Amino acid sequence: MHPRIVDTLKRNQLSITDSRKKILEMFLQRKGALAHADIEQQSGEEFDRVTIYRTLQTFVEKGIIHTIPSADNSVRYALCKDDCSEGHHHDNHVHFMCDHCGTTYCLDHVTVPPVVLPSGFLVSQVDVVVSGTCLKCQ
Amino acid sequence: MHPRIVDTLKRNQLSITDSRKKILEMFLQRKGALAHADIEQQSGEEFDRVTIYRTLQTFVEKGIIHTIPSADNSVRYALCKDDCSEGHHHDNHVHFMCDHCGTTYCLDHVTVPPVVLPSGFLVSQVDVVVSGTCLKCQ
DNA sequence: TACGTAAATGCAACAGTGTTGCAAAATAAT
DNA sequence: ATTATTTTGCAACACTGTTGCATTTACGTA
Numbered sequence: 001m002h003p004r005i006v007d008t009l010k011r012n013q014l015s016i017t018d019s020r021k022k023i024l025e026m027f028l029q030r031k032g033a034l035a036h037a038d039i040e041q042q043s044g045e046e047f048d049r050v051t052i053y054r055t056l057q058t059f060v061e062k063g064i065i066h067t068i069p070s071a072d073n074s075v076r077y078a079l080c081k082d083d084c085s086e087g088h089h090h091d092n093h094v095h096f097m098c099d100h101c102g103t104t105y106c107l108d109h110v111t112v113p114p115v116v117l118p119s120g121f122l123v124s125q126v127d128v129v130v131s132g133t134c135l136k137c138q
Numbered sequence: 139m140h141p142r143i144v145d146t147l148k149r150n151q152l153s154i155t156d157s158r159k160k161i162l163e164m165f166l167q168r169k170g171a172l173a174h175a176d177i178e179q180q181s182g183e184e185f186d187r188v189t190i191y192r193t194l195q196t197f198v199e200k201g202i203i204h205t206i207p208s209a210d211n212s213v214r215y216a217l218c219k220d221d222c223s224e225g226h227h228h229d230n231h232v233h234f235m236c237d238h239c240g241t242t243y244c245l246d247h248v249t250v251p252p253v254v255l256p257s258g259f260l261v262s263q264v265d266v267v268v269s270g271t272c273l274k275c276q
Numbered sequence: 277t278a279c280g281t282a283a284a285t286g287c288a289a290c291a292g293t294g295t296t297g298c299a300a301a302a303t304a305a306t
Numbered sequence: 307a308t309t310a311t312t313t314t315g316c317a318a319c320a321c322t323g324t325t326g327c328a329t330t331t332a333c334g335t336a
Contacts, residue, residue, distance in 0.1 A: 048316075073211060127266070129267070131265070133260040135258040157284085192285085
């Protein structure tokens with residue numbers, strides 16, 4: 001098991017349970033983004049659907065993972081780089097969705113360019129989602 | 139009725155039906171984005187749910203409207219500036235979602251800044267979604 | 277204008293997604 | 307080891323979106 005798992009859970013004052021350990025491990029292993037359905041499939045019948053939903057919710061609240069916007073209807077989650085503080089997510093990096101294989105990447109090293117809005121709009125967060133073809137699909 | 143309605147439908151080789159006229163009018167009237175649920179509520183019992191889904195699908199295919207990405211699970215649609223050609227949407231403008239009232243704006247005059255990705259990624263589209271507080275909610 | 281064809285609609289049924297309440301089980305604290 | 311708190315699993319429900327098929331509507335032609 002990944003050494004960061006128990007550590008991360010404790011730091012966020014979460015009790016150490018099987019589902020949390022397993023789900024967090026999935027995120028740590030495959031660095032890409034995961035949808036609820038991915039987790040449900042990978043974990044087989046081990047956990048209830050509802051438990052997965054609640055675990056993801058908890059992780060988002062604690063700033064362990066963040067949601068990735070998408071034009072289709074699917075919500076994907078990915079690890080926050082260094083755990084964001086509760087309620088405050090500074091994931092100002094670019095997300096990339098491959099049109100071909102569907103994989104979602106967090107491009108941690110590509111920062112979001114500044115966007116200047118008309119006066120009157122107060123910006124709290126900027127999400128950039130790039131779609132196209134990824135490394136593996138060319 | 140808005141004069142552009144029949145014109146737009148004809149130009150896209152769509153038959154003129156009540157639902158298409160009514161739904162297109164909704165988009166032309168309130169310049170903001172609309173979710174399926176909004177349309178269902180506004181139209182009352184006039185059209186079947188399925189008809190609304192299919193109309194939205196058709197409009198997206200024809201490039202009359204486009205979908206707006208969002209971090210939550212809701213799909214919203216907005217008019218394409220000048221009808222995009224079929225299958226090709228050039229909506230490279232910034233979208234703004236108000237955290238307070240939930241309204242989604244298309245900021246047609248704010249263009250998407252260039253994003254430079256690591257080599258190996260082929261970019262086909264860049265979506266920028268800004269969230270915060272809008273003009274009315276301050 | 278009337279007619280025939282092609283397209284769009286409404287209905288029923290279904291699958292997927294996400295939420296809530298509550299009892300049982302697991303975790304944490306003593 | 308025992309108790310209090312949290313988490314889980316189950317059941318049920320609401321919402322979202324899709325598909326097949328019969329009926330209705332729109333469109334081109336005569």
